[in-house]
Amino acid sequence: MRDSEEIGKAVHAAVEAAVWAPSVHNTQPWSFVVSGEEISVRADTGRRLPVEDPAGREMLISCGAALFNVRLALRGLGHEPVVRLLPDPDRPVLLALVRPGGAVQPDEHTRLLHAQIERRRTHRGDFTGEPLPDRFVEAVCREAAAEGVRLTPVRSGPAVRALAAVTRAAQEVQSQDSGFSLEVLRWSRSPESRRRDGVPADAYPRSSAQDGDSGLFPGDGSLFARRDYARGRPWGYERAWDRERAQDRPEAGPPELVAVLTTAGDEREDWLRAGQGLQRALLFASAYGVRAAFHTQALELYHLREFVRHGLCSGEHPQMIMRMGLTEEEAGTVRRPLEEMLDERP
Ligand SMILES: Cc1cc2nc3c(=O)[nH]c(=O)nc-3n(C[C@H](O)[C@H](O)[C@H](O)COP(=O)(O)O)c2cc1C
Structure with a gap:
């Protein structure tokens, strides 16, 4: 019974x-x-x-x-x-x-x-630079596939650079547009905030103009722009990241995994499946100490999303753009x- x-x-x-x-x-x-x-x-x-x-x-x-x-x-x-x-x-x-x-x-x-x-957290800083083993990459892609969606590693340098360039372009466009900027502002929280939604100030590393940090991530010359939640304010945690070590990175390829999550269709059902596949892959990654950083700005602009779809995803619909890797940093988060x-x- x-x-x-x-x-x-x-x-x-x-x-x-x-x-x-x-x-x-x-x-x-x-x-x-x-x-x-x-x-x-x-x-x-x-x-x-x-x-x-x-x-x-x-x-x-x-x-x-x-x-x-x-x-x-x-x-x-x-x-x-x-x-x-x-x-x-x-x-x-x-x-x-x-x-x-x-x-x-x-x-x-x-x-x-x-x-x-x-335990899973979104990461917004840099990664340690240690490459992820192929076996892990294959396994994390299988997790997404088990939910009927495709997680595709972007391996070639030119493709990574193209994706990073589109992300930068989208971030630039959105930062010049008051509608987009106000929406980010509406959901970013000050360190004093008691609100239990939005992106808290300890969820990303502090940017500093002195050390030349523009919110872009180096690696293979590819620079993935991140969302600007602080907007010039001294918010964010102190980085654990060693900038000098990052500059020693070999030029051969991106140290972290860059991947795109795609679906065959682009209807409500596909979006729900994308979310399920995403979460399954993220939890699997988290179990192996791997964190994901998202860069989805380009997917919010019709023409850039179409460019990513046809130029880099063989016509499948891109739902998430992400980097995955190892990090020593621990981001904060909140829930209602x-x-x-x-x-x-x-
Ligand atoms: C559809 C979707 C798009 C997202 N896009 C971004 C993004 O472009 N940049 C970013 O830093 N985080 C992005 N995130 C991560 C959320 O900001 C994050 O999940 C939220 O702040 C809660 O934090 P947590 O994942 O650490 O619990 C995205 C999440 C989802 C589900």
Whole structure:
């Protein structure tokens, strides 16, 4: 017989796990209704970014990552998740219905990923420069593939440089545009802030004009622009990164892994799958001490996204651009309290 109290606890724990998902600018654009044993995963459209994300693509990738955590937590707690994706065309904010199915014994892989849900962090600094073993790269790509999406390492120097150049161009364009700039400002938090959403000031390294840091990352001459959350203010943690060591890097190729996550289609369902595949790959990486940095600015500008799609992704739709590597730095993050996003019904 199934123990309903135990199932209730697992369902609650699954929602607690969901909120640890990454989300664009830490908007946490989700809400949950627990009704009996069933979890409704919903998009909180008031948290969509109207300028950067008018179609809600990034919002749904974020929610897809949260959905993956729900599935993983249920399985990790011994319940096979039963999922209906986009169950009701008349209720577009209802993204998924999930309930615990039959009992399962979580395997080692499930336990490995489950343990990373609260440990995974987005990285915004540099990496140590140690290359990632090929076996790891192949394995992390398999994790994304298991969710029906493609994570492709970008190996050639020219392709990495092209991707970095497009990212720089997008960052430049967005920084000149008041709509984009105000949106970043709206979601960046000062060191004194008590808010539990947005990007906190300890989530990225401090930029310093004196040491020539322009927010760009060296490596193979490729320079990936990062989002400018501080906007000239002395926010951010002190770098652990050794600039001199970075300058000794061999010119042969980028020291970290540059990768693009793509989907065959570009509909809401594809975005939810992209989020699930992303989160699965990130948790796997985290289990091996590997962090990811995202550079998604170019995917928010139609023509640049089309350029990346046709020039670098063989026509597949790019959903995330990232670098992966090892780091000694530990970024901070915040989450809203569960009560704000959970509605529990009998
Ligand atoms: C769709 C999507 C796009 C993102 N784009 C960027 C980005 O361009 N730059 C960046 O620094 N972080 C990016 N992030 C990471 C979020 O800012 C991060 O997940 C959020 O601040 C919460 O922090 P955490 O992942 O460390 O918990 C993105 C995340 C998602 C899901």
